[in-house]
Amino acid sequence: MSDKKFYVTTPIYYVNDKPHIGHAYTTILADVLARYHKEDGQETFFLTGLDEHGQKVQQAAEKRGMAPQEHCDDLAPRFIQLWKKLNIENSDFIRTTEPRHKEVVQKILQQVYDNGDIYSAEYEGWYSVSEERFITSTEKDSGEFRDIKQLKEKNYFFRMGKYQQKLIDHINDNPDFICPESRKNEILGFLRQPLGDLCVSRPKDRLNWGIELTFDKDYVTYVWFDALINYISAIGYLSDDAKFKKWWPHSLHLIGKDILTTHSVYWTTMLFSLGLPLPKKIFAHGWWLIGESKMSKSLGNVVSPLDLVDEYGVDAVRYYLMSQMVLGQDCSFTFESFITRFNNDLANDFGNLLNRVSGLIRKNFDGVVPACGQLSDADKEIVDLTGQTEKEIACAVDKLEIHTAVASTLRLVSMANKYLEHQAPWKVAKEDLKRAGTILYVATEALRIATLHLVPIMPSKTKVVLDVLRAVGSDTKWGGLRSGSVLEAHDALFPRLELSKE
Ligand code: MSP
Numbered sequence: 001m002s003d004k005k006f007y008v009t010t011p012i013y014y015v016n017d018k019p020h021i022g023h024a025y026t027t028i029l030a031d032v033l034a035r036y037h038k039e040d041g042q043e044t045f046f047l048t049g050l051d052e053h054g055q056k057v058q059q060a061a062e063k064r065g066m067a068p069q070e071h072c073d074d075l076a077p078r079f080i081q082l083w084k085k086l087n088i089e090n091s092d093f094i095r096t097t098e099p100r101h102k103e104v105v106q107k108i109l110q111q112v113y114d115n116g117d118i119y120s121a122e123y124e125g126w127y128s129v130s131e132e133r134f135i136t137s138t139e140k141d142s143g144e145f146r147d148i149k150q151l152k153e154k155n156y157f158f159r160m161g162k163y164q165q166k167l168i169d170h171i172n173d174n175p176d177f178i179c180p181e182s183r184k185n186e187i188l189g190f191l192r193q194p195l196g197d198l199c200v201s202r203p204k205d206r207l208n209w210g211i212e213l214t215f216d217k218d219y220v221t222y223v224w225f226d227a228l229i230n231y232i233s234a235i236g237y238l239s240d241d242a243k244f245k246k247w248w249p250h251s252l253h254l255i256g257k258d259i260l261t262t263h264s265v266y267w268t269t270m271l272f273s274l275g276l277p278l279p280k281k282i283f284a285h286g287w288w289l290i291g292e293s294k295m296s297k298s299l300g301n302v303v304s305p306l307d308l309v310d311e312y313g314v315d316a317v318r319y320y321l322m323s324q325m326v327l328g329q330d331c332s333f334t335f336e337s338f339i340t341r342f343n344n345d346l347a348n349d350f351g352n353l354l355n356r357v358s359g360l361i362r363k364n365f366d367g368v369v370p371a372c373g374q375l376s377d378a379d380k381e382i383v384d385l386t387g388q389t390e391k392e393i394a395c396a397v398d399k400l401e402i403h404t405a406v407a408s409t410l411r412l413v414s415m416a417n418k419y420l421e422h423q424a425p426w427k428v429a430k431e432d433l434k435r436a437g438t439i440l441y442v443a444t445e446a447l448r449i450a451t452l453h454l455v456p457i458m459p460s461k462t463k464v465v466l467d468v469l470r471a472v473g474s475d476t477k478w479g480g481l482r483s484g485s486v487l488e489a490h491d492a493l494f495p496r497l498e499l500s501k502e
Pocket of ligand 1: 010011012013014017021022023025026051227228229230255256257258259286287288289295
């Protein structure tokens with residue numbers, strides 16, 4: 001086992017939200033990355049969870065006539081069940097209403113207060129009820145905020161501005177800290193203006209569904225100050241030192257581009273105040289657009305991952321999301337592109353390769369994997385391609401270019417199909433059965449290796465293929481396929497889909 005460690009997080013999702021394709025995407029991405037790193041022999045920790053405090057939760061609970069905790073407990077299983085259905089293997093699932101989290105948040109608030117980084121002040125300004133925060137007058141004039149009112153109240157503020165230069169220096173000294181580059185520049189641009197302090201309290205008479213401030217019982221803390229701490233409360237900060245030291249700061253925070261500032265500015269300055277190192281990387285991905293427009297409840301174009309999975313299977317959905325989106329860029333979800341990818345890559349290439357080799361081995365070798373004789377130049381090209389593919393995947397995963405890792409693997413599959421067409425073992429078998437056996441061994445071994453590379457993306461269907469091939473272990477070195485094993489019978493892996501007119 002390598003001594004490298006990999007800690008990956010998703011945002012913790014608002015418990016009120018109905019899980020949609022955006023939530024599913026980040027969670028599948030984290031799962032895929034954790035699985036690739038595990039395959040590489042690394043120890044991994046994959047954290048996801050739910051953000052359960054704040055005004056919207058309080059209001060939604062009131063509407064349902066429920067206590068907020070009861071409301072959260074009722075809604076949380078929707079996410080948990082979805083992750084199960086999507087084959088997500090997270091190491092932990094944190095809910096911000098759990099005592100283990102609340103205790104750490106309170107200790108942190110006290111620590112930051114004691115070190116002088118939280119102070120109280122009377123503040124008068126514009127407050128956006130929908131965003132649950134004070135906004136600047138420029139923000140007010142931008143027209144992007146709803147439910148704005150003038151508010152004057154005593155609150156507690158975190159000295160965020162104090163760490164502005166330290167943060168700029170960190171970003172400049174660690175060019176890969178905020179990715180992609182365009183997002184890093186966005187944050188550096190934001191930091192060109194003086195950085196204000198952050199209001200981290202809410203008076204209980206306005207909002208009581210939150211974590212109480214230890215130094216003032218009339219207030220709860222701001223939902224983001226609470227939520228961001230999940231990344232360290234879950235791994236033992238102030239509760240399990242050994243565990244915490246093991247995972248922090250080897251962390252990769254995967255987020256959507258809309259929550260870049262909270263992660264790159266609020267979270268980092270909070271960590272500075274605690275004297276903790278910053279996470280290794282913050283990666284902001286783009287949006288899934290529905291056709292050309294943003295997904296939104298009011299447009300009624302929210303794609304439910306559950307519906308897709310029920311219709312097309314979990315692996316096809318995971319495959320589509322991972323192969324279609326270039327990490328960092330927006331990507332348009334359309335049924336046409338889903339069906340095209342399914343048919344081209346999964347039915348015509350991957351599924352077809354399995355069908356061909358297993359059919360030919362059954363016909364010519366009674367289903368027994370033939371021996372591999374001397375390799376021709378064409379055979380060696382396939383062998384070389386497997387080595388090259390492996391290197392490309394390692395490099396792509398390292399750069400978080402999952403779509404490239406998938407494309408490299410699919411190129412191997414497609415080349416194995418072409419190789420079969422050129423070598424035509426069905427013809428060769430009539431004159432030289434031994435040579436036909438070698439060709440089929442080469443194509444089947446290429447399939448075994450490609451399948452192993454696809455395990456993180458499609459854990460279920462790849463298991464079917466590996467079982468058919470009687471493959472043991474996960475070694476992707478050439479020659480792992482065992483001649484003499486009897487192939488298992490199987491159904492078509494991904495039957496072609498027809499796009500109905502509607
Ligand atoms: N609770 C906060 C996160 C706190 S993390 C300490 C939150 N929750 S959320 O449920 O609203 O959103 C979670 C994630 O979903 C964000 O990363 C957001 O970018 C992502 N997405 C929401 N819609 C999306 C798309 N249409 N496409 C891709 N991801 C999108 O924010």
